[in-house]
Amino acid sequence: MSRRQSPGKILGRVGLVLLAVPALAAVFAPLTARHSPTRPSARPLLKPSLGHPLGTDDLGIDIFAQLIYGSRISLAIGLGAAVLAVVVGLTVALVAGWRRGWAETVLMRLTDVTLAFPFLPLVLVLAAFFGRGLIVTALVIGAVTWARPARVLWAQVLKLREYPHVQAARAMGATGTRCVVRHILTRLTPVTSAQFVRVANAAVISEAALAFLGLGDPNQASWGIMLANASSNNALLTGAWKWWMVPPGLALTLVVLGFAFTGYASEEWADPRLASTGRLRFLSSRRRRPSPAATAAAVETPDPGPILSVRDLVVHYDRQGPAVVKGVSFDVERERVTALVGESGSGKSTIVLALLGLLPGDPLVEGEATFEGRKLLRAAAAARVRGRQVGFVTQAAMNALNPAYTIHFQVSEAAALTMPQEEARRRATDLLETVGLPASDHGAYPHELSGGMRQRVVIAMALANKPDLLIADEPTTGLDLVTQAAILHLLGDLKDRLGLTVLLITHDVQMVMRVADEIVILQDGCVVEQGAVDTVVADPQQDYTRRLLNTRLSPLTVKV
């Protein structure tokens, strides 16, 4: 099985090589080209020969020399314009997006005004009125293209501002500059480098386009001018395109490609999410209509044994890596609340994600898990029970709602997996009311609700298809104490009313003692102790259990 690799690293190296070629050509042009790129050195329209590797143009100027010297123009214009545009654009975006208010109004008006002048026509017009020098071209391209980076980056800043952790940092009193540098600027790097590349691309191409249109600096040998000359001398018809058109065209393409590849690599390097190659297995799962036989089987098996039974579960995040879960066995009894307790890093979330087939990448999962008498550890089996027989409240559930859909839609979408559309909508309404959201909030989007409300929505979502087992991963983390109590109360209430079986994942021992019947204590991927909560709390057998219980009672006397 081939290992997945993010494309950035390879593309970045190729890109640097692609850029190194014209860079070297630009630096060593006088050594490489034996003829002048601007003065005739032989008869016109010569075919390629040893003395003139690419022949001569209509004035008898050596085409190879023009090709070599042309790299100077392209690189200078590309880099110069890109630096100018990105520095201006980033400054505008940060000031406008962070300060808001009148600064934003003025700057974004300015940006829009600039954007409204497509730069090619503007450069054409300016060239027509002000002349056609190389530096003028570079300045105009840079001065007109800053607006696009500014606008894209500004939108990004606005988006970042609303990120929970940025809002949190601001709420906790982080100063503007620190916030900008820590949370905004670092996250802007990928977009900024992408914009840099885009401007460099645009600058190189538009210099060539201008020259091609006859508006280049006539005293310079530029690739665009070469293409224009070749084109006006009918190189396409005479066959001269092979040495007159293809070399400058490909040279242009390679420089632009070099910028594109390096830009992509820097984007990936700056934003690890883009480099994530982890395959998401669930992206390729197919919908299965529940077959009548399977449904019937599920109904007629009132198996008295545990609803979920895990034996010798071993999980590696990837095939080469170490085991994160090292042979875990436990049972979840019907209509009981079983708590999976451990510190962060003990593997408790990993166990659940592995059971449900939600681990990203290419993990190695061994052992056995039986849910309602059926094997669970195959991807297809996990996909079949997810959301139907097993409801799952993910970690950080209050951030697990899609910002683009109303909460009612997101709940009814889940319910629609097992019932007709109309019924699913009614069920969503009922469920949202059950978890304590008034009807007036049902049409709300996630961003309009508080964290506790969103948590309730996710619980409603998990209950949409009347699951036999509800798995809740740290359902109260990140909520204030009052809301924590309310959510716990809700879970307990639901359990009693719906006869739910609950698998609760938490590090909060106090919570376990309040709501759980059974407890499984995990340390470093292994089960340390398990049993009824009352028994374990009354008479812990292991040091680790004792320490864990004591942290709740008095954090200062951990060692007794």
Add this chain to the structure above:
Amino acid sequence: MGNEAGSVSTQVEADPERPSNFHLQTDNAWSGLVPVGRQVLRALPLSLLVLAVAICLNFALPRLAPGDPIDFLIPAEQANKITYEQRMELASSYGLQGSTGEQFVRYLGNLAKGDLGTSTRYGAPVSELLADRLPWTLLLVGTSVFLSTLIGAALGFRSAWRRGSASDVRTLTGVMVLDSFPPFFVALLLVLLFSVTLKLLPVFGALPGSEAEGLEFAIEVARRAILPIAALTLSGLGSAFLVARSSAVTELGEDYVTMAAAKGLDGAGVRRHARRNALVPVWTVGMLNVGALFGGAAPVETVFAYPGLGRLIYESVLSRDYPVLQGAFLLIAAGVIAANLIAELVYPYLDPRVRRPGTAGS
């Protein structure tokens, strides 16, 4: 190859399999209108401001440039032969007599009447020339941006779902290589392949020379539009692809994607969730491309001698036909403003956080 390629489109909202996510707002249906109204109020003054700046710039440029604006009105070959009286006559016929203030007022008055002046090259009203050229540019730009956004986004999303796989790397590399060819170089290569070598398609102008009618006429027009559209589509593909891919890959890292799988949605359902949010930047970039191509198609139009606005600008620069140049510039600016306005108006429907700025807790 991708079975989802067909379902990837900018028309997620029209997906018949999905219930409308607005169905709960029927009880207060008018609330759907408010964001449009707010957005019009927000975006329209801005568009007007941009237009005003374009109009002023248009007036100022010939006057700021070195030399007498009248010089710009005299074809280069006649520059030395012209008499003082002829100059004055020219000045009055082009509204260049009197103080700058008077000239500006007259310029605005003419503009209000739709009078953009007279071409020094053709002697025809500029507005007529522009009206002749505009449909051809709309044909090229509209079709090519639509195609490149559709194909680019479809490929980009498909790549994102397979991030890191060999097929993703192949597509990414291929699209970036394609994207790096300068549009006019692509155009030249297309001419070389389809017209010079294969002799399949004509390469000159937009209209057939012979008197074709009806369907035949339409076919001839299409045959002449294929290559320019292909060149513009190929060169616009990259930006749509890269934006779609990177925004979808980013969305895949969000918690709601795992949640969508956890609540039982199949692959297509989970992808729909991610795609819905990844479409926002794709839309923005698509509309930006429309604006950029309005005049930016000039090199491609030139290769094919296609009578669009870009080519008109190019011709008028070469023949120093400044009234046409300015008129075309104004029209292109108006086109970009329109594209931006549309982008702004639709944006709130793509992102509810913009449509209904909330007061979230947490």
